[in-house]
Structure formats: C-alpha cells, structure tokens
Amino acid sequence: MLTYPAQSERTISMSVNWSSYSLQELKQHITHTFRSGGGSRPDVLLIEIDGQxxxxxxxxxAARFFSLLIGPILSWRESKALKKLDALSCIPTLLAQPTARSFLMTYHPSEPITRLRTIDPDWAIFFDRLSASIDAMHxxxxxxxxxxxxxxTLITxxxxxxxxxxVAAFLRGHKWNLPNQWIFNKFCQVDQSAITKMKALVAPTLVKDEDIVAEEIAGRFGMAIRSLGQWIRKLSRRLFTD
Ligand SMILES: Nc1ncnc2c1ncn2[C@@H]1O[C@H](COP(=O)(O)OP(=O)(O)OP(=O)(O)O)[C@@H](O)[C@H]1O
Ligand SMILES: [Mg+2]
Incomplete structure (x- = not known):
C-alpha cells in the first residue's frame, strides 16, 4: 500500500541548488517512492537533501524501449507545461532537468483526493478553488x-x-491557428468535465445539473478521437514495452 510522507516541512535557511545534482546523486537521497516505474510508467520519487x-x-x-524512444518526449512535454505555469501555486514548479528523461519539481505535501488518509476536506470550498485554479491554468x-x-488532483x-x-497537457498556440484554438477549447471543456467526475466520486451531492459531462463536449467526432487515442496508447505499450 502507498504511504504518504508527513505533512510538516522543516524550516530551512539555505536553499538547495537542485540543478547542481546529477541524476545519480539525486537518487542517493530517495526517501519515498510515489510510484515505481515499469511498462509505460516513470519512477516518481521523493528526494530529500538538507531537509528540503x-x-x-x-x-x-519505464520499460527500456519506451524509455529510450518516448521518454525524452514525455519529459520535455511535461517540463514545457510546468515552465508555462510557473506563476501558479496550484501547479508544481520545475526545479531542474538532470537528464533528457527526467525532471525535478517542487514537492507539495498533500494527498490524492480519492486516497485521503489524514485530510478531511470541505469539498464545497475545495471544488470552488479547483474550478478557479483550472480557469487560471487555461x-x-x-x-x-x-x-x-x-x-x-491532490489536496493539501x-x-x-x-x-x-x-504529460498530456495541450498548449494554446497563436490566435490565427484556428485548429489549435478549437482543440484547445475542447480540452479545456474536458478539464471542466473532470470536475464533475471528481465531484461524483467524492462528493456526489455537489454535482449540479449545469455541470459539464464529457459526452456533451465531445459529440460523436470527439468520442471517435478518444477511442483512437486509447488505441494508439495500447499499441505503443505493446510495441515499446516488455
Ligand atoms: N509535485 C508533487 N508533490 C507531491 N506529490 C506528487 C507530486 N508529483 C507527483 N506526486 C505524487 O505522485 C503520484 C504519481 O505522480 P504522477 O501522476 O505525476 O505520475 P504517473 O506516472 O502519472 O502516475 P499514475 O499513473 O499513478 O498517475 C501522484 O498521484 C502524487 O501522489
Ligand atoms: Mg498521474
């Protein structure tokens, strides 16, 4: 079973220069494994140096071929999105990129909303905040x-x-790139439909009639794209993982 680290952070006077550490050096300071890699999944590890x-x-x-061929693209995509959202406190900040396949980000003591252990949220307040955070991200x-x-989605x-x-983030392009604008708007609505899904999971009484559901956004064309995406993911797993 997954265990989550304690909430308290020590007070530190000097800040660690994360980009001065190699991947190997960072891995000597693992204190917790959020998820072990394998197949198409990366390692997600908690690192602690000088109390930070x-x-x-x-x-x-991830599996060897997947890691070699797809790993750098995934890491680049995710780092790019983090850089773009640097100003938002609801998104981790990119700290360093020790290799082409890895990056380091700020740690936020928290629990995934569907795996709460110690946090007892006021869901109405949480979902208002989440909705505002998603709007800010868009x-x-x-x-x-x-x-x-x-x-x-984690809660502090x-x-x-x-x-x-x-890793799957979609970035808005130039105003004149109309196909990009159209897709971006659709994905923004998919993010909003996720709020409805999360409410249904953890606080069903908060779901309102006007909340967006995925099928309404996508229509037939969107659902076909979604199945195509799932099919591509399955195929790449077959081809590139052991
Ligand atoms: N910056 C962070 N601060 C705190 N916890 C984090 C952070 N990044 C990741 N985690 C924890 O690690 C888990 C896995 O991270 P992430 O979702 O990025 O990897 P993943 O490969 O998609 O894993 P999964 O398939 O389980 O979603 C998260 O659900 C969360 O509990
Ligand atoms: Mg994840």
Missing part, C-alpha cells in the same frame, strides 16, 4: 488533459488543490 524535499519524475524507470494557455484521472492540509502529471 523535491519530486523526481524519471522516465528511465488563461495561462495550458489545458491539463488528464484530470479525469483523479490521482492527478489547508484544502488547496494541486494538479500534477501534465
């Missing part, structure tokens, strides 16, 4: 695109939402 903590996401933990030009997986002890796992 950061999260290392390393695609080298205004900054990023659609998350994987919020329908509830393990990507103060009830603040943190969104992780931006």
């Amino acid at each position: 903590r950061a999260v290392l996401k390393d695609q080298a933990g 205004r900054a030009g990023v659609a998350h695109n994987d919020l329908r997986n509830p393990t990507n 002890a103060d009830g603040e939402p943190i969104m992780v796992d931006l």
